[in-house]
Structures are given as C-alpha cells and as structure tokens.
Amino acid sequence: MKSLRATRLGAVSAISLIMAAPPAHAQGARPWLDPRLSPDERAALAEQAMTLDEKIAMLHGPMALPFPDPPPKEAIGGAGYIPGVPRLGIPALQETDASLGVTNPMNIRPDDGGTALPSGLAIAASFDADVARDGGAMVGREAFSKGFNVLLAGGANLAREPRNGRNFEYLGEDPLLAGTLGGAAIAGAQSSGVISTAKHFALNDQESARHGVDAQIDEAALRESDLLAFQLAIEIGKPGSIMCAYNKVNGDYACGSDFLLNRVLKGDWGYRGWVMSDWGATYGADFALKGLDQQSGQQLDKSVWFGDPLKQAVRSGQIPEARISDMVRRILRSMFAVGIVDRPPVKQAIDYTAHADVARRAAAEGVVLLKNRANLLPMAAGAKRIAVIGGGADAGVLSGGGSSSVTPPAGQGDPPRFVPVGGEGQMAPWWREVYHPSSPLKAIRALNKDAEVTFDTGRYASAAAAAAAKADVAIVFVTQWMTEGLDAADLTLPNGQDALVQAVIAANPNTIVVLETGGPIQMPWLDGAGAVVQAWYPGAKGGDAIADVLFGRVNPSGRLPMTFPQSVEQLPRPALIGFGGSERAAVAAPHPEGADVGYRWFAARGLKPLFPFGHGLSYTDFRYSDLTVAGGLTLTVSFTVENIGKTTGADVPQVYLATAAGEPAVRLIGFQKVRLAPGQRRTVTLKADPRLLARYDTQAGGWRLKGGRYQVRLAKDSASPGMTAGASVQAQLLKDRP
Numbered sequence: 001m002k003s004l005r006a007t008r009l010g011a012v013s014a015i016s017l018i019m020a021a022p023p024a025h026a027q028g029a030r031p032w033l034d035p036r037l038s039p040d041e042r043a044a045l046a047e048q049a050m051t052l053d054e055k056i057a058m059l060h061g062p063m064a065l066p067f068p069d070p071p072p073k074e075a076i077g078g079a080g081y082i083p084g085v086p087r088l089g090i091p092a093l094q095e096t097d098a099s100l101g102v103t104n105p106m107n108i109r110p111d112d113g114g115t116a117l118p119s120g121l122a123i124a125a126s127f128d129a130d131v132a133r134d135g136g137a138m139v140g141r142e143a144f145s146k147g148f149n150v151l152l153a154g155g156a157n158l159a160r161e162p163r164n165g166r167n168f169e170y171l172g173e174d175p176l177l178a179g180t181l182g183g184a185a186i187a188g189a190q191s192s193g194v195i196s197t198a199k200h201f202a203l204n205d206q207e208s209a210r211h212g213v214d215a216q217i218d219e220a221a222l223r224e225s226d227l228l229a230f231q232l233a234i235e236i237g238k239p240g241s242i243m244c245a246y247n248k249v250n251g252d253y254a255c256g257s258d259f260l261l262n263r264v265l266k267g268d269w270g271y272r273g274w275v276m277s278d279w280g281a282t283y284g285a286d287f288a289l290k291g292l293d294q295q296s297g298q299q300l301d302k303s304v305w306f307g308d309p310l311k312q313a314v315r316s317g318q319i320p321e322a323r324i325s326d327m328v329r330r331i332l333r334s335m336f337a338v339g340i341v342d343r344p345p346v347k348q349a350i351d352y353t354a355h356a357d358v359a360r361r362a363a364a365e366g367v368v369l370l371k372n373r374a375n376l377l378p379m380a381a382g383a384k385r386i387a388v389i390g391g392g393a394d395a396g397v398l399s400g401g402g403s404s405s406v407t408p409p410a411g412q413g414d415p416p417r418f419v420p421v422g423g424e425g426q427m428a429p430w431w432r433e434v435y436h437p438s439s440p441l442k443a444i445r446a447l448n449k450d451a452e453v454t455f456d457t458g459r460y461a462s463a464a465a466a467a468a469a470k471a472d473v474a475i476v477f478v479t480q481w482m483t484e485g486l487d488a489a490d491l492t493l494p495n496g497q498d499a500l501v502q503a504v505i506a507a508n509p510n511t512i513v514v515l516e517t518g519g520p521i522q523m524p525w526l527d528g529a530g531a532v533v534q535a536w537y538p539g540a541k542g543g544d545a546i547a548d549v550l551f552g553r554v555n556p557s558g559r560l561p562m563t564f565p566q567s568v569e570q571l572p573r574p575a576l577i578g579f580g581g582s583e584r585a586a587v588a589a590p591h592p593e594g595a596d597v598g599y600r601w602f603a604a605r606g607l608k609p610l611f612p613f614g615h616g617l618s619y620t621d622f623r624y625s626d627l628t629v630a631g632g633l634t635l636t637v638s639f640t641v642e643n644i645g646k647t648t649g650a651d652v653p654q655v656y657l658a659t660a661a662g663e664p665a666v667r668l669i670g671f672q673k674v675r676l677a678p679g680q681r682r683t684v685t686l687k688a689d690p691r692l693l694a695r696y697d698t699q700a701g702g703w704r705l706k707g708g709r710y711q712v713r714l715a716k717d718s719a720s721p722g723m724t725a726g727a728s729v730q731a732q733l734l735k736d737r738p
C-alpha cells in the first residue's frame with residue numbers, strides 16, 4: 001500500500017468546490033430531493049447524510065448475471081447493478097449494455113428482446129448527428145421502459161485498426177466525426193431520462209490481448225486523436241459516466257491511469273460525472289487515487305477492491321475520506337443531473353414497431369454505395385429474374401457479437417436465426433451469429449411481385465453461379481461476423497466468400513455485391529462487380545433498408561467512416577500485436593501513426609487506399625461552388641451545394657484542412673449532410689473547432705495554433721482534390737478550460 005501514499009491526489013482538489021453548505025430553502029428531512037437545488041448541491045447533501053458503509057456500497061457492484069452466484073434479487077438483470085440507499089431515497093443503478101440496443105445477456109430476463117440499431121459504423125456513415133441522436137433516444141426510451149437507468153453505451157474509440165473486433169460498436173476513424181456523433185447519441189439517450197456512459201476511455205483499439213496490451217503513443221498525438229474524440233463527445237453529450245478501458249495506455253491500466261482520469265478527464269476537461277471501470281478492469285484499491293470512482297463487474301476482478309480493501313485503506317489513512325466523498329458525489333451528481341432520482345424509470349409497454357422505424361431510417365442513412373458501374377443501381381422494378389445469393393439473406397441480416405449483441409424482441413415477426421460459431425476458449429460457447437429477422441430476400445420479393453426471385457444459400461459456388469447465370473441480375477450477400485474479444489485475422493471475407501463472389505461475377509456481370517461486415521474488407525473481385533453496397537450490420541430492419549436502396553426507394557447517402565485499405569501492408573501495424581495469444585498477454589503496441597489515424601496515415605505516406613474515408617456514391621450528382629474562407633481566430637468556410645441530377649438525394653460535403661501555416665495537415669474540419677431536390681441549391685457555412693487546426697503543446701498545456709495562412713479543401717472524400725481556398729489564422733494558445 002506504500003504506493004497509495006505516493007500517488008497524486010489530483011481529483012480531490014475539486015472536493016472543496018462542491019462542499020458548499022446547502023442553501024436555507026433546501027433544509028428538510030431529505031433536502032437533496034429538492035429539485036430546485038443544483039445537482040452539485042443535492043449530491044453534497046445526500047453524500048453528507050450517508051454512512052461510510054453506504055458510500056462504499058455505492059462504489060462497487062457485480063455483473064447482474066448468475067455468474068457464478070445469483071445476482072442481487074433487486075437487480076433487473078443485465079450488465080450491472082449498484083445498490084441504492086433506500087432510506088435516503090437514492091435508487092439503485094440498473095445498468096444495461098446498450099451500444100446498439102438494449103441487450104439481454106444469458107437471456108436473464110426471459111425472452112425480453114430489444115430493438116437493434118445498425119452498427120456504430122453505419123450510424124457514423126450517415127454523417128448525420130440527428131441519426132445518432134434519434135438512435136440514442138430510442139435505445140434510451142427502450143431501456144427506461146424496461147426499468148434501466150444506466151446505459152453502457154457511447155463507444156467513442158477511434159477505429160485505428162480495421163481488424164479490430166469491436167469497430168462495429170464505434171464511430172469510425174476521425175475524431176470530429178466520432179466525437180460529434182458520439183456526443184449526439186449520448187445526448188439522445190440521456191434525453192430519454194437515463195444516464196449514458198462514453199466508453200472505453202481510452203485507446204481501446206484492438207481486442208487481441210485486450211487485458212494486457214499497452215497502447216503506446218505520444219501525449220500530444222493522443223490528445224489530438226482519441227482523446228479529442230472523447231472530449232468532443234463529452235462536451236456535446238454530457239454523459240453521466242465514463243467507462244475506462246481494459247488496456248494499458250503508456251504503461252498504466254486505463255482504469256488506473258492518473259494521467260487519463262485525474263489529469264486529463266477531471267483536471268483539464270473539468271469532467272464532473274463519475275468514472276466506472278470496464279468489467280474486470282480494476283486491479284487494486286489504489287485505482288481510487290488514480291481517478292477511478294466505481295468498480296464494475298466486480299466478480300470478474302481478483303478482489304472486490306472497492307469494497308473492504310477500499311474501506312480499510314480509508315481507515316488506515318492511505319486513502320483520504322474526502323476522496324470517498326468525491327467518488328460518491330460524482331455518482332450522485334450525475335443521478336440528479338440526468339433525472340433518474342426525480343423521474344425514475346417506469347416499466348411499460350414498448351412500441352417496437354415505432355422503434356424499428358428508427359432503426360430502419362438509421363440503416364438507410366448509413367448504407368454506402370461504393371461502386372455503381374453504368375448506373376446498374378437503382379434496379380428498375382421491371383427486372384424479370386433476380387438471383388439472390390448467400391449471406392443468410394433468406395433469414396435476415398447479420399449483427400456483431402459480444403456484450404453489445406441485441407436479441408430481437410419476441411413475437412415481432414419471424415424468429416431470429418442463431419448460428420453457433422464454435423471454437424475454443426472461455427468465450428467460445430457464447431459466440432453465435434445473430435441474424436435479425438429482416439430478410440433482404442423477402443424485402444426484395446415484396447418490391448418485385450412480378451419478378452422471378454430465386455435464392456441460393458451460396459454454400460457451393462458452382463450452384464450459386466448456375467443460379468446467377470439464369471438471372472438478369474445477381475445480388476450476392478456476403479458477411480463478416482466480428483465480435484468483442486476477437487479480432488479478424490486479416491481483411492479477407494471469411495468462409496471462402498471471395499471465391500463465391502468471383503464465381504457469381506464470372507457467371508453474370510450484372511452482379512451486385514452487398515456487404516454486411518464489421519468493418520473494411522479487401523475486394524479482390526471489385527473490378528468485375530457491377531455494384532457494391534456496404535450495408536454494415538444494418539440492424540432490426542436492415543433487410544428492408546437494403547432493398548429500399550437497391551430499388552431506389554432510398555437514395556444512398558452514406559459515406560465511409562473508415563479508410564478501406566488495399567492490404568494490411570498499408571497499415572501502421574501490418575501484424576496485429578498479440579493476435580492469437582492470451583487475452584492477458586503483456587504486449588507493447590506502439591502507435592507510430594500517432595494522431596495520423598486512418599486517412600491521415602494514408603495521406604502522410606502517399607498511400608492509395610481501396611476506398612478512401614468519406615467516399616460514397618449517390619443516384620444523383622452534386623456540384624459545389626462559391627467556396628470562401630474567412631480567417632481570424634478560426635476558419636469559417638462557406639460554399640454552395642447543388643443537386644444537378646434527376647433524383648432527390650443527400651450529399652455530405654466535407655471540408656478538410658490541407659495546410660496549416662504552410663505545413664501539410666490533412667484533417668476533417670467540417671461536414672454537413674445536405675438533402676436537396678433536383679435543381680435545388682443550398683449555401684452551407686461551417687465554422688471549424690479551432691482545436692482541429694491546432695497541435696497540442698504539452699509544454700504549454702494547450703492547443704497551439706501557429707499564425708499564418710491555412711488552406712482548406714472542399715471535397716467528396718478524403719482523397720480527392722476538390723476545391724481549395726485559404727485564409728489567415730491568428731497565433732493562439734487555447735486551454736481546454738480557459
């Protein structure tokens with residue numbers, strides 16, 4: 001315990017600020033229940049009324065599953081449970097995983113399903129904060145109606161590694177995109193009256209060796225990339241809690257990182273909520289001094305560190321009691337701020353039909369049309385013979401695995417298809433592909449009543465090719481199941497599906513390939529494909545959304561939130577560190593790309609990707625004009641977008657920084673989804689967050705903008721030349737908390 005005394009007490013300094021005496025009008029039996037007081041005042045009053053044992057009880061809790069013991073009887077059942085203090089009117093925290101929908105692990109609540117949003121990458125591909133907000137609000141409503149008051153959601157890790165098994169839970173590779181949409185999703189969730197986390201703080205960018213990997217990165221680069229994504233998400237979404245990550249960052253476990261938690265999050269950013277650990281990420285009571293406020297999923301750790309060991313550390317003076325007060329107040333503050341004390345969740349019926357519509361809209365907005373030879377798409381409703389092949393398209397659409405996996409609600413149409421994945425290891429028994437019962441085949445048939453629509457499973461390439469040869473058009477569905485706990489070995493499609501696609505293309509050049517993948521893949525058959533549609537994991541109504549795009553009921557407007565590399569050789573780490581080894585292997589993962597994640601790495605190295613970040617086609621065309629840039633303290637960029645085609649559609653003009661004070665600097669600094677009817681035009685004005693123009697200066701502790709001329713590029717994606725213009729920006733140093 002010697003190390004406890006030696007640790008900085010950065011977080012404790014905030015305590016004096018919130019120790020203020022309660023105002024006179026708040027006095028009463030339970031003054032903290034007076035909603036006229038501020039969340040800080042209420043938290044302070046409630047905390048002062050608690051015994052040490054009550055406080056300690058609020059700082060740790062189990063996974064609310066029969067694992068190995070039955071969960072507390074008050075727990076609804078799901079990811080986690082933290083007891084409340086009934087004598088003081090403080091409710092328990094009922095926590096559910098909810099990255100993409102309310103989950104039901106181990107079917108702990110018998111047959112209680114949830115509405116699945118499309119994957120995070122699909123949401124990100126919408127480039128539309130409203131889509132993220134609506135999705136968050138829907139999941140929040142559903143959780144509230146099931147009695148939960150905390151969502152484990154808000155994945156804001158940058159997708160640095162295309163093989164990462166959890167990319168589908170995140171929002172792509174760019175800090176502005178991930179931060180903006182992540183913040184909107186959190187704000188949406190909390191608008192439904194439940195607390196949301198942002199997770200997994202920070203640099204949780206691979207699943208291989210996820211409990212042992214040490215992500216090594218330069219501080220300034222970290223601040224400009226992954227931390228900036230979280231910073232933006234926190235500013236926009238104001239999450240009640242932050243979940244720290246499994247991995248280490250520069251030598252320290254993320255949940256025991258004084259730098260990440262005390263210095264950056266609570267210090268520089270002034271974060272007022274609480275930090276909960278990921279499940280099984282707490283390694284000692286001293287993590288309390290490093291900034292961790294609550295131990296989650298305690299049965300997965302070696303000890304209930306934040307139970308008796310923490311209490312003993314307080315008793316012996318190794319941890320100041322003031323720190324315990326701070327931890328408790330942070331939790332209470334968020335409970336009051338979000339409203340879960342004043343307006344507790346009410347169990348009620350859920351309108352799954354309305355919720356499925358939210359998921360369907362999100363899926364449609366996130367579909368990315370990657371290739372469209374000679375306008376093969378949209379398909380005319382008049383095609384006579386359509387061969388649908390592979391991907392389980394007869395049953396539904398694939399979803400990702402792990403703690404975010406949503407079980408579809410019972411009694412809402414066809415049952416889902418479950419396909420066990422098999423394999424060895426602790427998690428293998430849980431691995432199964434879940435197909436949400438929104439069958440693309442059925443949706444295609446429904447839109448083509450007079451056509452002959454056949455289906456082939458794709459198990460034998462020769463049979464699929466024979467079916468394709470007989471059709472006017474072949475639509476081949478391919479899948480890549482990804483899961484928490486397991487990275488993809490490489491970027492090929494698994495189970496021989498590349499050979500299937502090749503065979504179908506050889507039999508019929510009018511082949512449309514629909515991808516349901518957890519992230520980027522290689523496409524050795526790309527040249528021969530007629531069209532390629534990236535549908536990601538499209539969620540509860542994914543099959544309908546795909547058919548809507550294929551047949552032109554929806555004009556695709558998704559854009560890639562990740563670079564699609566040509567091969568792993570183009571990546572900063574061609575070999576995945578720790579892949580295939582123990583999840584606890586202590587391996588070092590240098591991050592030579594620093595802040596140059598994804599498209600920035602490709603630009604810096606002069607590499608040509610398979611498809612660039614930001615790419616996506618439409619059934620109409622857009623033209624940009626009148627680009628002007630005003631300078632000063634930041635850049636304000638204006639331009640006009642016009643729909644010069646024949647169909648209504650949405651475009652995503654993207655503004656990239658090209659040079660900053662004479663130095664090359666490729667960064668997305670603004671984007672906007674613009675919906676336009678044919679012939680319609682709109683002027684868009686985007687003001688760049690100055691942090692996106694700056695470099696983080698660790699000496700000075702702030703964002704340094706060099707004075708000089710800055711060039712921007714207005715383009716359709718990160719790699720195309722677009723139009724350029726520039727303006728002068730003043731030299732400045734910006735503090736996170738001025």
Ligand code: BGC
Pocket residue numbers: 079097152199278279403
């Ligand atoms: C995951 C978290 C999740 C938690 C609770 C962990 O394994 O990393 O994202 O919220 O489990 O299920």
